[in-house]
Amino acid sequence: MNLPCPTVEQLERALSVARALREAGRDDDQLGWALECLHHRCADLEALLVLVDRYLRFGMPEHELAQMRRLADRLREHGAGGARGDCREGDLGL
DSSP states (O other): OOOOOOOHHHHHHHHHHHHHHHHTTOOTTOHHHHHHHHHHHHHHHHHHHHHHHHHHHHOOOHHHHHHHHHHHHHHHHHOTTOOTTOTTOSOOOO
């Protein structure tokens, strides 16, 4: 199924509702937690994509290469099977 992506406003609203569910202790199915976790993971992937694109176009100074490595390490830690309380645990197998 090919669904359109939410607008920025729709995503902000969904994240707000997800946060409210978690804070109220009503996130029984962990949907709010999953949405927030995936949102953070996507943000890191997008940041990594920007660095990779810059590297492919222009090469990369050492400090930017180190930043790329840190992002890749963080993405490995994100893992879809991370602990419920911490979105940054697990293994992506990158």
